[in-house]
Amino acid sequence: ETGVTQTPRHLVMGMTNKKSLKCEQHLGHNAMYWYKQSAKKPLELMFVYNFKEQTENNSVPSRFSPECPNSSHLFLHLHTLQPEDSALYLCASSQDIRGSHTGELFFGEGSRLTVL
Amino acid sequence: GENVEQHPSTLSVQEGDSAVIKCTYSDSASNYFPWYKQELGKRPQLIIDIRSNVGEKKDQRIAVTLNKTAKHFSLHITETQPEDSAVYFCAAAGSFGAGTRLTVKP
Numbered sequence: 001e002t003g004v005t006q007t008p009r010h011l012v013m014g015m016t017n018k019k020s021l022k023c024e025q026h027l028g029h030n031a032m033y034w035y036k037q038s039a040k041k042p043l044e045l046m047f048v049y050n051f052k053e054q055t056e057n058n059s060v061p062s063r064f065s066p067e068c069p070n071s072s073h074l075f076l077h078l079h080t081l082q083p084e085d086s087a088l089y090l091c092a093s094s095q096d097i098r099g100s101h102t103g104e105l106f107f108g109e110g111s112r113l114t115v116l
Numbered sequence: 117g118e119n120v121e122q123h124p125s126t127l128s129v130q131e132g133d134s135a136v137i138k139c140t141y142s143d144s145a146s147n148y149f150p151w152y153k154q155e156l157g158k159r160p161q162l163i164i165d166i167r168s169n170v171g172e173k174k175d176q177r178i179a180v181t182l183n184k185t186a187k188h189f190s191l192h193i194t195e196t197q198p199e200d201s202a203v204y205f206c207a208a209a210g211s212f213g214a215g216t217r218l219t220v221k222p
Contacts, residue, residue, distance in 0.1 A: 033210075035212075041214070042120075042122075042205075042211075042212045042213060042214045042215065043160070043205065043207075043212035044212075045210045045211065045212075048210065056210070058117070090159065090160070098147075098148075100209075100210070101146075101148060101207075101208075101209045101210040102147065102148045103148075104150060104162045104165065105150070105152070105160075105162070105207075107159040107160050107161070108159060109158075109159050110159060
């Protein structure tokens, strides 16, 4: 148990649906991340939050909408997705006391998303 | 942003042999270089990391070397075992390499 939990573990949705992915960390970390993992691409950084403020958005389409109500919770709201958005979405947290991307990432198990 | 390249994409070794995976990065300001191991169907987990103020770090059979001038760092696994079989990722400034699928044959 790494202390980062994601729900749901699996999600199937149509292109017109609206759904949300949830991530919760119990490690007291200050930073939280969303990564996308596709079969033939590197882990892609999507969003970074530090003390619930968004610090990075790597040109992610607006059909992905993150929300970070506090340092322990992170959401990814999904709407009007495309089939190519099907992937494993990994949440992670870290204690970045020396600046961005300077601490070990603790990943959740991921949410496997299939867009039909 | 940071651009991380990782080689090779696949690596097959005999049990007991050594394995080396190399990564290059583009941003000279990067100062933290972790390596993650991802077993099939599981989450990535840190196995070793190095910061820019040192050139080498070892943890039992695993070592990482860093050349800041050349902007590359490498993972070395000695005395490989079948349980080392997994995908290994390097990272710098939040960007990940494409991964190396290591297979250790018994």
